[in-house]
Amino acid sequence: MFKCSRFFVSVLLFVPRFDFFSIPFPPLLPSFPCLTCDRFTTTTDTMNNNDGFTSTILPKERAGASFDIAKLTYAINRNHSKIIEKFAPLFDEELFRSKEDDVNLSYEDGFRKSIERVTRAFEIVRSNPDFMVAHMRQKIQMQQFFDHNGVFVHFTMVMNYMFSHADKAQKRYWLTKAREGDFVAAYAQTELGHGSNVRGLETTATFDRSTQEWEIHSPTLTSLKWWPTGMYACTHALVYAQLVIGGETKGLNAFMVQLRKADGTLMPGVELGEIGPKMNTTSSNIGYCRFTRVRIPKDWLFSKYSKVSPEGQYVPVPKKLSKFKYISMMLSRVAIMTIAYDMCARAATIAIRYSAVRRQGFKPGQTTPGEGEHFIIDYKMQQYRIFRACAFSYCLLWNSRYISGYIKRVQTAINDGDMAAADDLPELHATLSGLKATATVQAHDCIEECRKCCGGQGFLMSSGIAKLSPDFSEWVTVEGEQVILSLQCARFLIKAVHTAKEGKAMTATIAYIGESDRPFDPSSPAGIIEALKLRARHLAKRLTEQFDSLRARGMNFDDALNRCAMLAIKAANAHVQKFMYENNEIAIEQFFKKQDTPAINTVMRRLLRLYGLQTITENAGDFIGLSMTVPLAAFMESVDRRITVLLDEIRPDAVPLVDSFGFLDSQLQSTLGRYDGNVYEAIYNDAAKKNPLNSLPNGKMIGWDTYKSILDLDFIQETEKKQRQRATGKL
Numbered sequence: 142m143f144k145c146s147r148f149f150v151s152v153l154l155f156v157p158r159f160d161f162f163s164i165p166f167p168p169l170l171p172s173f174p175c176l177t178c179d180r181f182t183t184t185t186d187t188m189n190n191n192d193g194f195t196s197t198i199l200p201k202e203r204a205g206a207s208f209d210i211a212k213l214t215y216a217i218n219r220n221h222s223k224i225i226e227k228f229a230p231l232f233d234e235e236l237f238r239s240k241e242d243d244v245n246l247s248y249e250d251g252f253r254k255s256i257e258r259v260t261r262a263f264e265i266v267r268s269n270p271d272f273m274v275a276h277m278r279q280k281i282q283m284q285q286f287f288d289h290n291g292v293f294v295h296f297t298m299v300m301n302y303m304f305s306h307a308d309k310a311q312k313r314y315w316l317t318k319a320r321e322g323d324f325v326a327a328y329a330q331t332e333l334g335h336g337s338n339v340r341g342l343e344t345t346a347t348f349d350r351s352t353q354e355w356e357i358h359s360p361t362l363t364s365l366k367w368w369p370t371g372m373y374a375c376t377h378a379l380v381y382a383q384l385v386i387g388g389e390t391k392g393l394n395a396f397m398v399q400l401r402k403a404d405g406t407l408m409p410g411v412e413l414g415e416i417g418p419k420m421n422t423t424s425s426n427i428g429y430c431r432f433t434r435v436r437i438p439k440d441w442l443f444s445k446y447s448k449v450s451p452e453g454q455y456v457p458v459p460k461k462l463s464k465f466k467y468i469s470m471m472l473s474r475v476a477i478m479t480i481a482y483d484m485c486a487r488a489a490t491i492a493i494r495y496s497a498v499r500r501q502g503f504k505p506g507q508t509t510p511g512e513g514e515h516f517i518i519d520y521k522m523q524q525y526r527i528f529r530a531c532a533f534s535y536c537l538l539w540n541s542r543y544i545s546g547y548i549k550r551v552q553t554a555i556n557d558g559d560m561a562a563a564d565d566l567p568e569l570h571a572t573l574s575g576l577k578a579t580a581t582v583q584a585h586d587c588i589e590e591c592r593k594c595c596g597g598q599g600f601l602m603s604s605g606i607a608k609l610s611p612d613f614s615e616w617v618t619v620e621g622e623q624v625i626l627s628l629q630c631a632r633f634l635i636k637a638v639h640t641a642k643e644g645k646a647m648t649a650t651i652a653y654i655g656e657s658d659r660p661f662d663p664s665s666p667a668g669i670i671e672a673l674k675l676r677a678r679h680l681a682k683r684l685t686e687q688f689d690s691l692r693a694r695g696m697n698f699d700d701a702l703n704r705c706a707m708l709a710i711k712a713a714n715a716h717v718q719k720f721m722y723e724n725n726e727i728a729i730e731q732f733f734k735k736q737d738t739p740a741i742n743t744v745m746r747r748l749l750r751l752y753g754l755q756t757i758t759e760n761a762g763d764f765i766g767l768s769m770t771v772p773l774a775a776f777m778e779s780v781d782r783r784i785t786v787l788l789d790e791i792r793p794d795a796v797p798l799v800d801s802f803g804f805l806d807s808q809l810q811s812t813l814g815r816y817d818g819n820v821y822e823a824i825y826n827d828a829a830k831k832n833p834l835n836s837l838p839n840g841k842m843i844g845w846d847t848y849k850s851i852l853d854l855d856f857i858q859e860t861e862k863k864q865r866q867r868a869t870g871k872l
């Protein structure tokens with residue numbers, strides 16, 4: 142019998158008080174007379190009721206582009222799409238093709254499937270050296286071909302660490318095998334009780350001089366390694382631990398530790414598990430691990446820089462190497478920005494293509510469904526939201542390209558012996574910390590907004606957009622949590638304001654803090670950057686004033702910064718947004734000179750202005766009290782008017798702009814964002830019809846034989862007799 146669970150009761154209690162019987166029946170649908178199409182001219186028989194009538198829309202949108210789509214795609218991807226097309230057939234097997242059915246698998250089956258795919262993918266890759274070379278040269282990423290379920294960490298974070306921190310002998314021993322994937326390691330830093338506070342990690346590595354070994358130990362519950370991606374399916378891990386010699390702690394170092402034996406079971410003293418389902422759909426391989434007096438050889442401490450002699454003498458990392466530390470951290474932040482670009486651009490592509498084919502709301506005087514309705518892309522608020530994601534994607538792309546080019550030039554100069562080339566790296570590093578936070582938080586916001594812009598269909602997993610937001614969310618937290626990184630950036634802003642007050646020279650990224658406010662015309666392009674500078678400068682100054690007054694009252698540095706943390710985050714954000722805007726402007730001039738590619742230059746500038754003006758209007762409160770040539774209300778009104786004009790200007794290029802990102806349908810895996818625009822056919826055929834709940838003959842409901850016990854089957858049979866289907870023929 143039906144059991145009334147507590148959940149069900151609470152649902153009932155919170156349902157608005159509707160009287161179902163008082164809802165009028167919907168009026169009978171008229172047979173619509175249609176002058177422009179034959180969709181509704183007959184009732185059933187001659188109508189093509191499996192056509193969504195959208196196939197001609199996107200080609201028309203593309204034909205209206207003001208610029209050459211292929212040229213912009215090439216500038217973005219070079220021949221990336223061609224490389225993907227070249228290697229894609231390698232993975233054209235049922236195992237990889239059946240990805241859209243993953244959503245129907247249990248957690249355990251999903252993991253099994255992903256391991257099957259990873260195993261098969263490794264076999265394929267090993268027999269295709271071209272693929273390996275392209276991957277090592279970073280021309281392709283694994284996830285473009287198969288779902289690696291966290292194994293990528295071995296090939297990125299772990300191998301990068303080994304490249305820079307293993308000595309020659311260690312590289313010989315570990316690296317070749319690591320490159321081939323002969324063993325797989327996780328990056329085990331975070332612990333159950335310690336994430337952002339890395340110095341607080343508790344795992345210990347104690348040196349035993351008598352055996353020339355390290356003893357790796359988890360002394361408390363909070364010291365269990367927790368969260369390492371890929372760890373459940375690992376054989377080894379790069380483990381961060383407090384190095385202890387003779388009872389003295391020397392600080393954090395990284396060690397190689399074996400977790401699993403060749404038979405798949407655990408090494409003695411190792412307890413390892415998977416932490417359980419997470420909010421994104423693809424992570425079923427994140428681990429936890431406890432070490433109980435696990436012994437490893439002395440030379441499993443990565444020893445290129447920090448060394449320990451056989452007698453137990455510890456030599457820490459030399460100070461001058463900190464510049465290299467900055468560079469590798471900065472490159473990893475830029476890499477995350479590229480991921481943010483990739484995911485945000487996918488969301489923008491799906492939302493803009495779908496908005497271009499989806500119609501809602503009758504045009505004045507029209508009543509014909511479809512033809513008589515507006516495309517939702519023509520609604521201003523829809524444009525504001527989806528073009529915002531498109532503009533921000535381009536901003537992320539050009540910033541990541543411009544900044545990584547800059548860092549690589551500095552890296553080359555340092556390698557050539559010019560250490561002065563790295564003088565402004567600490568400042569750039571601080572800005573990039575803030576940039577990682579702002580870029581990921583804002584990209585996540587844009588992705589989720591694009592999903593909402595797809596209305597109900599955006600809720601379907603087959604939309605491809607529903608999973609982007611949870612899948613991307615981890616990047617806001619990993620590799621530096623948003624608040625922690627923004628606070629790092631804010632510390633540097635406080636220092637910069639002090640430097641400006643002292644009248645000392647300032648580097649390019651921060652010089653605006655020392656400049657005086659200039660009058661500007663808010664509707665001009667130059668006015669946007671002035672407004673962004675004004676906002677960032679005054680927030681940095683207000684932050685420094687608050688911070689200095691707390692310090693003057695005797696508060697220590699950390700407590701004072703914590704006290705004004707809300708303002709600190711705002712100041713960091715404003716600084717980063719100004720920085721991104723300026724970089725984007727330089728990048729456009731570098732990559733699309735007006736005289737060479739005028740049409741692309743124009744459309745890129747429009748997007749940049751949109752990004753700048755949306756930043757201003759969404760942070761209007763930051764301008765209160767600032768002296769400007771026009772009153773704040775008039776200023777904001779002119780900003781909003783300019784945004785509306787920009788939306789009109791961008792509209793004809795919206796589809797071409799997202800096409801230019803160059804995503805293949807096989808990458809987007811989206812019923813809504815298909816290149817051909819046939820969304821309704823896809824939602825019906827590719828998603829609903831393949832749903833396993835719809836698999837029984839004659840549409841029988843799964844679970845019916847249980848469910849029927851609560852129903853009055855006699856009554857259902859009685860009403861069954863009163864309804865019928867008419868035979869074919871015109872009515």
Ligand SMILES: Cc1cc2nc3c(=O)[nH]c(=O)nc-3n(C[C@H](O)[C@H](O)[C@H](O)COP(=O)(O)OP(=O)(O)OC[C@H]3O[C@@H](n4cnc5c(N)ncnc54)[C@H](O)[C@@H]3O)c2cc1C
Nearest residue numbers: 328329330331335336337368369370615618619620622624
């Ligand atoms: C999907 C995923 C994959 C991961 N993969 C790995 C991996 O491969 N290897 C690995 O080692 N780790 C990994 N991590 C862990 C990740 O690096 C940490 O989650 C991250 O560093 C944040 O630490 P935390 O979880 O302890 O958060 P906490 O530090 O506990 O943060 C919680 C809250 O406290 C606030 N807070 C903390 N400290 C401060 C402060 N000083 N001032 C102000 N506010 C503060 C934060 O802003 C946040 O809002 C992964 C995490 C996720 C979600």
